[in-house]
Amino acid sequence: MKVKETAIPGNHNLMPDDRTGKSALSRVDGRLKVTGKAKYSAEYNVKDLVYGVMVGSSVTKGTIKSIDTKKAENAPGVLSVLTYLNAPKIPGYQADNPSPKGPLKIFYNNQVYFNGQPIALVVADTFERALFASTLVTATYDTEAHQTNLLTNLDKGVSTRREDKDFVKGQANAWQSAPVKVDAEYIIPTEVHNPMELHAIIARWDAGDKVSVYTKTQGVKSSQRSIAQAFKLPPDNVQVTAPFVGGAFGSALRTWPHEIAAVLASKVVGKPVKLVLSRADMFTSVGYRPFTWQKVSLGAGADGKLTGITHEATGQSSVYEDFTEGVVNISQLMYACPNINTRYRLVSLNVNTPTPMRGPGEATGAFALESAMDELSYALNIDPIELRMRNYAETDPSNNKPYSSKFLAEAYKIGAEKIGWTERSQKPGTILQNGWHIGYGMAAGMFGAHRSSSTVTAKMQADGTLVLQTAVTDIGPGTGTAMASVATGVMDIPADKIKIVLGDSSLPPSPTQGGSQIAATVGSAVHDACTELKEKFKSMAGNTDPADYIKILKQQGLDHLEVTTTSKSGPEQGKYSMYSWSVHFMRVLVHPATGVVKIDKAISVADAGQILSPKTARSQMIGGTIMGIGMALMEEAVIDHRYGRLVNNNFADYHVPVQADIPQVEAYFVNKADNILNPIGAKGMGEIATIGVAAAVANAVYNATGKRVRELPITPDKLL
Amino acid sequence: MEDERAHILPEADSGTSENSRRNFLKQSTLLTAIALTPATAVKAAEAHVDEKIAGAFEKMPVKLEVNGINHSLSVEPRATLLDILREQLDLTGTKKGCDHGQCGACTVHVDGRRVNSCLTLGVMVNGKKITTIEGLAKGDELHPMQEAFIKHDGFQCGYCTPGQIMSAVACIREGHANSEMEIREYMSGNICRCGAYPNIVNAIQEVKEGGFKV
Incomplete structure (x- = not known):
């Protein structure tokens, strides 16, 4: 259908793109997002999926004296209740980090550092059963006096780095x-980020030393590294998929303890585990x-x-x-x-x-x-x-x-x-x-x-579709759309002939979506890859119009032509x-x-x-x-x-x-x-x-x- | 489109719970739910024969028409419409943002009215017609509101978008889209953390003023 144009005050998003003179691109993933077909991390239909629910500490500082998981374990459908008492040791938590300070180690010992700190993960065959069973976990604590008020502790400020x-x-x-x-x-x-999508992960072990996760992350490559480090796996054995991320604003810049817990739980129960944080969890689990x-x-x-x-x-x-x-x-x-x-x-x-x-x-x-x-x-x-x-x-x-x-x-x-x-x-x-x-x-x-390093594969297919691939995520700023916009300019093809593939750790590397660097970094890599691809076509063109990509591929007997280019800033920036x-x-x-x-x-x-x-x-x-x-x-x-x-x-x-x-x-x-x-x-x-x-x-x-x-x-x- | 699909669900576990369901039933019947529970069930609970009763109670038959397709489901009474849509019917277009009716991401239409599906138990909508974001377009032809959201960029990350669109359609149908202010008021139950609010208003105004059938 055609939508009638109406003049709406303050509405500037229908202005043309003054770079191309054409009307500005609409979001390349817009159709998927308005039809509900865009899949976020909790939305993959994985076979034999089971559900995890976190239990948080009810005290603010101290040690866990006892945890009673018996009732939860006996509740219908419950497969496992993980606590520091029974959780298998996470290899990356051991020995090689002698620093006294670092990321929270989940289910590591009986120490409680803050209110809501995860003390148990209940895994059951349905979400309802896991949620109910999570209410049956009880703990007793030896509590100590806590400090949560910055203003009464200003005199304790130290210079840390x-x-x-x-x-x-x-x-x-x-x-x-x-x-x-x-x-x-x-x-x-x-202030809490509170993206609309709850942080969520589906973790599935594909073999004893191979794991796949769908998780909310701003960086699929950094998640891959963190999970590989925690479980002492070669990074290539960790597949991280996040083509759609329902907002983050920084909350998904790092791999959080609940993600490690879900991967661990999947190993324990031998089934894929889905863990979706509650909105309350979002206030104590993913920064602020x-x-x-x-x-x-x-x-x-x-x-x-x-x-x-x-x-x-x-x-x-x-x-x-x-x-x-x-x-x-x-x-x-x-x-x-x-x-x-x-x-x-x-x-x-x-x-x-x-x-x-x-x-x-x-x-x-x-x-x-x-x-x-x-x-x-x-x-x-x-x-x-x-x-x-x-x-x-x-x-x-x-x-x-x-x-x-x-x-x-x-x-x-x-x-x-x-x-x-x-x-x-x-x-x-x-x-x-x-x-x-x-x-x-x-x-x-x-x-x-900032501009850092990004690698982009640009592939022209026989039907004239340009596929751009890189392992960046698009958490909402329109990274994919900006990539398409840059590519249309260089290749002189319409945006609907461009396919953007993102959010997959097996793609060529790009940085984590954060620190306002992606447009400059990935946009430049798209520019450089497309420029190189165009040059390749030019060198093959002979008397053919170098922009007639379909014809050149046909003449050359190729079903596609691709380049993979790494692009980063030069020394002049200093x-x-x-x-x-x-x-x-x-x-x-x-x-x-x-x-x-x-x-x-x-x-x-x-x-x-x-x-x-x-x-x-x-x-x-x-x-x-x-x-x-x-x-x-x-x-x-x-x-x-x-x-x-x-x-x-x-x-x-x-x-x-x-x-x-x-x-x-x-x-x-x-x-x-x-x-x-x-x-x-x-x-x-x-x-x-x-x-x-x-x-x-x-x-x-x-x-x-x-x-x-x-x-x-x-x-x-x-x-x- | 009538397409009866039976959903086969795993059998309720047996033998895993020694006391919990019995205790739960006892406590709930004795403390809060006496008025809601048949006297026979209370007696049965007291007589320690409640495991079977609990098993029978655990799932209830529910018939839903979702996006024109009839589903005969067996659901737990405590399962929300939101979780049934997402986890049982694989209709993940309806989003979970808070599970407490505070964000609107889970908005669907029940017999044409917008509701928060996270605050709606599946058993409450037995026999009703549900429309989710997946049911709004006619095949490849998008609903005018979907078109307008794309045109006006009424979203960024896209997570609240299905709820916004379902709410926006209902907002016009209800007659609550007569001015920018009115739209803002009646769309305030749908949070967008990316901050697409002005664009969403523009999209709704365009559909309203364009006189499209919504």
Whole structure:
């Protein structure tokens, strides 16, 4: 059927691709996704499948005194109940890791490090029976006093790694002697990725030393390595399949203990095991953005020029493993300032280990720095955009290298125009319309633009179909669509003649989907592979049009022609600093009597280099903005510190944005190629879409009300 | 399309449980379910003859018409429609996102109404007509809402998408798609963590304004 075109305000995803002049590609896997045919990790119809359900510790710190699994074992359909008492030893857990800290070893000993830590896995012939039997497992513990509260343990922060060394450029704490100062503390609570797809795995042993898994992962090759390492198998004996991943945002960057447990359980029961985490499990099993305390101090002259930046942060990790992230990095890099010092500390608590969540530490750091910049703008009575322009870094302040590309100033201009910045009042709390305060805010973001190595096979088949294969995953950003978009440009064939094959560890290697590097990395490899393939055709063409691939294959008597190309960045990159940039603008409404905050309009603008796939890129950008709105206004995993237990580990109590919270979010791109980073000119976008959003919302709330909220989320109680 | 398919399920295990079912039945009958359980069953439980009764109770016959196909199933009373669709009928287009009716990923139509299939026991929909995402298209011809979701990129990872589309179709049918605000309100039971909300609204508006039969 044909869908009628209608003009819808704010709808920019139907714009043409200005790279090709043609209409932008729709998602290449769209049809599979709208018909329910896209298969996610729990959805493979594997013969003789049995079901696992996890049992978590009900205490927060201590040792397991006893576990009673008898009742569960006797329940109908139960095949096995694994605990540390009976689970076969996992070979990779033994001996060769002398480090006292590391990933949680599941069913390893009687130690309990956090509430909800898996203590048993019940396996039964149906899900219902496994779930019921899991309620019959009981344990007793010798409990010890636990610590789950970062704020009461800030004095225990330590520097854990060399990278966390204190940073000083110029003079430390120079802000103190500046004529205009801002000095404030900021807090972000624990935020949980909560992708819609529950983490799930189906594990099946195909032979004594060969295992296949369908699992939720951002990197099939890294999952392959981790499982091979745990079970001491050759990596090729581990097949990891994940062609569709129902979101992750960082939660599937690593192989988690439940995945190891499922592989182990499959070995024990001699059948394929499916383990789907519950939504409650998702809060304690697959990481989170850690609760973080920060202090930012800025000093400036009356002209608005920064004279000193000091940024301190303390994050949290588990007691068994250190997790650090680049919270303070943004302050070292964002603004031209002669004196910068930063300090990052980590506190070990009785919680599970965090993991990078979209925009990771930079999103946390940007909330503090960009809030502080806003505070400074009011202290100086200078427009916040103007303040940022007066401190605009033309070269990297941390090492004086030139940028490979930086079009942040252009992004400011686009965003200011689209939000209607001229309507903003520099004096907070002065615009009241229909009983609501109106406020405008903005904040910037940045994230390293990386490119690593990727190998792509490009194969032209006799029927003119181009097959592109690589072991990257597409967790939602539209990697496959961007690959098709690059290939159509090089090969000059329509997208419906391109077949994308991803998410399989037996394919040529590509990096894990994470850190905003895939478009630049895999896109470049597709470009290089297609270019090489096209050259091959050219050399065979003779008098035939070199783009008539079907005819050339026929003339040559070939049923296909393929190349496999590995592509990575060259040494010239060392001369440059490479970053993607973003700015977010918000117009908010704040209700004076109730403190309710509504986002009225959100505009995000990115300098993410050349946009490869405009439709999916726009979606990725607005999605990141929406996740940032969640961070700003509602997301907070709450622990009752008396018990060390989460009290809102479900979607009814842990709020994420829903339709009613979100206006028409608009995304724009500067869309200028970075030809130093890679041949296609693309820079990453996944992180910058979220970095800075929370500060933009907080700044708009201040502009609306005159109330500065430095502790997220900005719930109504904080505005009354 | 009438295609009767009998689903043969594994027999209930026997002999594996010494006490559990008896205890369960006793406790549940004595504590909470006296009103719901026939007096004879309570007596039987007390008389330690409940294993057979429990075995008989364990599965119940259910007839469902799913996407125009009739299924005669034998299901546990505690099995949700969601798990029956996914685990027994291999209709994995309907997604599990929370199992608590909090996310909408499992939305299907029961006799034309949208419901959270995770909060619906299979035995509650005996004899009813179920439509899942797999039943929305007519062969190769996509439903207008599916077309509009592709066109407006109303999804990223695709996991919440079947639930969103089933909800979106129902939203129009219910008459709750008359404005952008109304659509947002009536689509707020379907969470999209990738943040495709504005695109979803655009897709629904286009289908609504295009006057397509949904």
